Amino acid sequence: MSGRFPVAGTLVLVGAILALASTRAASSETTLAIELLVVVMALITALRPDHHLGLLVILLVGFHWLATVDAATTPWSITTAASLALVHSATAAASIAPPATPWTPAMTRRWTRRFVTVTAPSTLTWLIVIAVDRADPASSPALLTAALLVLAAAGLWARHGNLRTTSESPPL
Amino acid sequence: MVLAVTAVLARRADLLVVATPLAASAVWGVLLRPTSTPSIHQALAHPTLREGQATTWRVRLADPDSRVEDVAVAFDSSGWIDQQPARGRVAVSLPDDGDEALAVTIRPTRWGVHNVNPALVVASSGWNAFRFVSRRWPTNRQALLTFPEPARFDAAAPPVPVPGLVGANRSPRYGAGSEFATIRPFQPGDRLRRIHWPVSLRTGDLHVTTTSADHDRHVVILVDAFDDAGQSGGIDGRSSSLDIALRAAAAIAEHYIDSGDRVALVAMSGSGVRRLPPASGHRHLRRLLEVMAQVHPANALFDDGRLPRGIRPGALVIMLSPLLSSAARRRLAILSDHGYRVLAIDCLPTHIADDDDPYVGAAWRIERLKREPHLRQIRGHGIAVVAWHGPGSLDLALRGLHHHSTVRSGQR
Numbered sequence: 001m002s003g004r005f006p007v008a009g010t011l012v013l014v015g016a017i018l019a020l021a022s023t024r025a026a027s028s029e030t031t032l033a034i035e036l037l038v039v040v041m042a043l044i045t046a047l048r049p050d051h052h053l054g055l056l057v058i059l060l061v062g063f064h065w066l067a068t069v070d071a072a073t074t075p076w077s078i079t080t081a082a083s084l085a086l087v088h089s090a091t092a093a094a095s096i097a098p099p100a101t102p103w104t105p106a107m108t109r110r111w112t113r114r115f116v117t118v119t120a121p122s123t124l125t126w127l128i129v130i131a132v133d134r135a136d137p138a139s140s141p142a143l144l145t146a147a148l149l150v151l152a153a154a155g156l157w158a159r160h161g162n163l164r165t166t167s168e169s170p171p172l
Numbered sequence: 173m174v175l176a177v178t179a180v181l182a183r184r185a186d187l188l189v190v191a192t193p194l195a196a197s198a199v200w201g202v203l204l205r206p207t208s209t210p211s212i213h214q215a216l217a218h219p220t221l222r223e224g225q226a227t228t229w230r231v232r233l234a235d236p237d238s239r240v241e242d243v244a245v246a247f248d249s250s251g252w253i254d255q256q257p258a259r260g261r262v263a264v265s266l267p268d269d270g271d272e273a274l275a276v277t278i279r280p281t282r283w284g285v286h287n288v289n290p291a292l293v294v295a296s297s298g299w300n301a302f303r304f305v306s307r308r309w310p311t312n313r314q315a316l317l318t319f320p321e322p323a324r325f326d327a328a329a330p331p332v333p334v335p336g337l338v339g340a341n342r343s344p345r346y347g348a349g350s351e352f353a354t355i356r357p358f359q360p361g362d363r364l365r366r367i368h369w370p371v372s373l374r375t376g377d378l379h380v381t382t383t384s385a386d387h388d389r390h391v392v393i394l395v396d397a398f399d400d401a402g403q404s405g406g407i408d409g410r411s412s413s414l415d416i417a418l419r420a421a422a423a424i425a426e427h428y429i430d431s432g433d434r435v436a437l438v439a440m441s442g443s444g445v446r447r448l449p450p451a452s453g454h455r456h457l458r459r460l461l462e463v464m465a466q467v468h469p470a471n472a473l474f475d476d477g478r479l480p481r482g483i484r485p486g487a488l489v490i491m492l493s494p495l496l497s498s499a500a501r502r503r504l505a506i507l508s509d510h511g512y513r514v515l516a517i518d519c520l521p522t523h524i525a526d527d528d529d530p531y532v533g534a535a536w537r538i539e540r541l542k543r544e545p546h547l548r549q550i551r552g553h554g555i556a557v558v559a560w561h562g563p564g565s566l567d568l569a570l571r572g573l574h575h576h577s578t579v580r581s582g583q584r
Binding site for chain 2 (some may be wrong): 099
């Protein structure tokens with residue numbers, strides 16, 4: 001990987017466009033304004049990955065999916081998940097080094113391996129969703145409470161020391 | 173996390189599928205987070221170099237948890253420093269590549285004191301969940317002292333005779349030295365151990381061997397930094413007058429120090445006049461080069477005309493100057509009047525009139541013409557003016573000084 005933007009920046013843009021394409025394929029209706037907004041924000045993220053606009057891109061695509069897709073078991077959810085994972089990974093990878101920093105092959109291999117690793121469970125989740133869909137889990141208050149509790153516990157655990165940014169103190 | 177919560181609250185399992193990789197990477201990032209802050213050390217491998225030599229700016233990262241995965245270094249050089257990689261950016265995977273590769277090669281292309289700013293170092297853990305950024309505190313700046321690269325120089329001319337009894341050079345006078353001079357008849361006062369018995373027995377009269385006296389040569393190098401004429405392209409490009417002067421001065425100093433002579437330096441620069449008294453040895457050569465590296469062009473020359481202490485009368489004074497200022501020319505005349513053997517090296521670049529701008533080129537040609545009468549005036553004082561051409565460029569002038577001195581001492 002010779003430079004940062006040519007690869008990582010392009011991947012952010014490609015990921016966002018693929019996510020929108022999957023959403024469009026899974027739904028009957030489209031919102032052109034939202035799609036344009038996502039593409040513009042993805043472009044800015046590709047140029048300035050240090051900003052938090054990448055997070056907004058992911059949220060916007062997620063809510064766009066929520067608003068436009070009705071089919072709960074559609075396989076397009078897997079491609080959307082993979083596309084969003086691509087946006088997320090590429091944004092994180094692009095911000096580990098200042099612009100135009102060449103990567104070593106080991107870095108490229110590790111990031112690629114991890115992207116594949118986090119994308120794979122989507123298929124498993126999708127299969128679980130298909131399996132439990134017939135049981136109508138959405139109408140079970142116990143399952144909903146359990147899911148919320150799990151998420152709350154995960155949030156509390158992640159909050160402890162997560163995503164810290166520190167810098168060294170000045171020399172005395 | 174927001175998508176996962178929304179999926180649960182909206183009871184949309186398909187959104188949970190979409191959020192799965194994001195949640196997985198978030199959990200993974202948290203699991204890989206470091207518990208202590210890594211420390212970064214960065215320094216120059218060599219604080220002193222010659223022009224064109226290269227060293228490395230090395231970054232070392234101490235991470236007690238071994239949780240830091242990617243480290244990136246951004247080094248921005250300025251001025252007369254080349255760097256490799258050209259943009260000064262290096263990134264490594266710490267577990268795979270180690271921190272040995274965290275180095276930027278820097279190469280000063282011109283003499284002087286270059287301030288090297290610390291590099292920006294970014295260390296991040298898995299998934300970039302934790303990031304440590306080193307600040308470029310100005311106090312961490314390091315000075316890279318760059319000596320002028322000595323031009324190729326050699327002098328085959330005999331040494332200029334100076335009064336002195338101890339040194340590495342053979343004096344034209346007889347005295348208590350180590351080098352054989354001649355055999356002559358015994359005179360009252362001669363030491364008995366000097367008697368040359370084979371000749372004395374053959375001739376029937378006592379004869380003694382005589383030796384040439386050893387003497388110290390004092391060489392004063394005078395660098396005129398009043399004008400820096402011409403554009404400098406560094407070690408790989410064209411030379412300005414100050415580049416020529418300092419590289420020639422370094423070469424001359426190295427030559428005479430290697431010959432065992434005592435070399436003094438007067439550097440007239442923007443920071444004032446700096447003088448180093450005469451001394452010999454390679455430690456002194458380093459001191460000379462350090463002072464030369466700190467020279468910078470002066471806007472106004474304050475010169476009290478003094479030489480360093482300890483200079484013997486009759487010392488060889490070599491002035492390196494583009495000879496554009498009247499102060500430099502006046503200084504030459506005064507030195508000659510004081511009885512020093514003075515040699516002026518004209519450091520005005522030969523290519524100075526070949527400027528891209530025709531007006532600048534014409535201006536320099538006019539300036540050269542204006543300088544000619546002054547040079548004739550200097551030569552009229554008995555001062556040799558030679559252009560610097562590297563090896564042997566001073567030979568003719570030094571032979572002239574030697575001949576002149578020998579004739580004068582013979583007349584006495």
